[in-house]
Amino acid sequence: xxxxxxxHWKIDNNYLIYYxxxxxxxxxxxxxxxxxxxxxxxxxxxxxxxxxxLKEIKSINARLQINKLIKEKIIVDIKDLNVYxxxxxxxxxxxxxxxxxxxxxxxxxxxxxxxxxxxxxxSLKKIHSVLPTLTTIPKNKAGNFDLAxxxxxxxxxxxxxxxxxxxxxxxxxxxxWNYPFFSNYSKENIESAKGILKDTVFxxxxxxxxxxxxxxxxxxxxxxxxxxxxxxxxxxxxxTLREKKIPYLLLGNEPTQMISHIYNNISKKIMYKKWAxxxxxxxxxxxxxxxxxxxxxxx
Numbered sequence: 268x269x270x271x272x273x274x275h276w277k278i279d280n281n282y283l284i285y286y287x288x289x290x291x292x293x294x295x296x297x298x299x300x301x302x303x304x305x306x307x308x309x310x311x312x313x314x315x316x317x318x319x320x321l322k323e324i325k326s327i328n329a330r331l332q333i334n335k336l337i338k339e340k341i342i343v344d345i346k347d348l349n350v351y352x353x354x355x356x357x358x359x360x361x362x363x364x365x366x367x368x369x370x371x372x373x374x375x376x377x378x379x380x381x382x383x384x385x386x387x388x389x390s391l392k393k394i395h396s397v398l399p400t401l402t403t404i405p406k407n408k409a410g411n412f413d414l415a416x417x418x419x420x421x422x423x424x425x426x427x428x429x430x431x432x433x434x435x436x437x438x439x440x441x442x443x444w445n446y447p448f449f450s451n452y453s454k455e456n457i458e459s460a461k462g463i464l465k466d467t468v469f470x471x472x473x474x475x476x477x478x479x480x481x482x483x484x485x486x487x488x489x490x491x492x493x494x495x496x497x498x499x500x501x502x503x504x505x506x507t508l509r510e511k512k513i514p515y516l517l518l519g520n521e522p523t524q525m526i527s528h529i530y531n532n533i534s535k536k537i538m539y540k541k542w543a544x545x546x547x548x549x550x551x552x553x554x555x556x557x558x559x560x561x562x563x564x565x566x
Contacts, residue, residue, distance in 0.1 A: 269313075269344065271344075273349060274351065276341055281300060283336075286372070287375065288373060288375060288383045290375035297532070302328055305329040305333060308329050351369070351373075352368060352369045355367070355370075361376060364382065366384060366385075384526070391526055396520065396539070407513070411511065412440040413515070414513060414514070416441050416519075417518050419443070419453055420443075423519030423521050424518070425456060428441065428460065432464060439467065440513060442469075442500065448493070479499070482499055492533065525539055
C-alpha cells in the first residue's frame with residue numbers, strides 16, 4: 268500500500284483545495300484547513316507505506332486529521348486514484364445532463380450517476396438574484412430613452428433586447444463595449460442586431476489599454492479570476508446614463524449564471540437567500556449611517 272493525495276486535491280498554503288466538482292453532500296466543501304504538522308505529513312506521504320506507519324507522526328492533531336482525510340477518501344492507496352479520460356469518447360456522463368468528467372475535469376458522479384449540478388438542483392431552485400428584478404418598466408418622460416441595456420451579444424442580453432423592443436415596445440439605449448475576452452460570435456451577433464434594429468441606438472466604448480490592464484490585473488489579485496464582465500462598463504457609461512437621464516440600467520441575467528457563480532466559488536450560496544440579502548443591506552446601511560453617509564436604496 269502506498270498512500271497518496273487523491274487526484275485534483277492540491278495543497279495551497281494551509282489549505283487542501285479540490286479543483287473540480289465534488290459529488291453531493293460535499294459539493295461545496297472543497298476547501299479544508301490543515302495544520303502545519305498535517306501539511307508536513309502530506310508532503311511526506313511517500314514515507315508512509317501503510318496506514319499503520321502513520322503512527323510515526325508525532326503530532327496527535329495531525330495524525331487525527333490525516334486519519335479523517337483517509338476516511339473521507341481524500342488520501343487513498345495509489346491504486347484507488349481517480350483516473351480521468353483523455354477524450355470525450357472515454358468520458359463518464361451524468362445520466363440527466365451533458366456534464367462529463369472530460370469537459371469538467373474533477374467532476375464526480377454520485378451512486379446514481381448524477382453530476383453535482385443535477386443532484387443539488389432542488390436546493391438551488393429558490394435562489395434569489397442579488398440584482399433587483401422588475402417585470403414592467405414605465406416610459407421615460409424625462410428623456411428619449413426608457414432604459415439602457417448592457418449588450419454583449421450573448422443569448423441572455425439578446426433575448427432581453429428583443430423582449431424590450433418587440434414585446435414591451437420600449438426604447439432602449441444599447442450599450443456595448445470592447446474587452447479582452449470578446450468572442451467573434453458575440454461581435455457577429457451585435458452587428459446582426461444593429462442590422463435588424465435600425466431604429467435602435469447602439470453606443471460602443473472602450474477602456475484605454477492602461478486602465479484595462481490595471482483593472483484585470485487587480486481582479487486577478489483579489490479574486491484569482493478575470494471574469495468581471497460587465498463591471499468595467501459601469502465606469503465607461505455612468506456619465507452617459509446621467510446625461511441622458513436614463514432611469515434604469517438592465518443586464519441580461521438568468522438563474523444559470525447565479526448557479527455558475529456558486530459552483531465556481533465566485534459567490535457563496537448564502538448570498539442568494541432573500542433573508543441574507545436583507546440582513547446584509549441593514550448591516551451595510553447601518554455602517555453608512557454611523558459614518559454620516561446616506562443609506563443606499565435597493566438597486
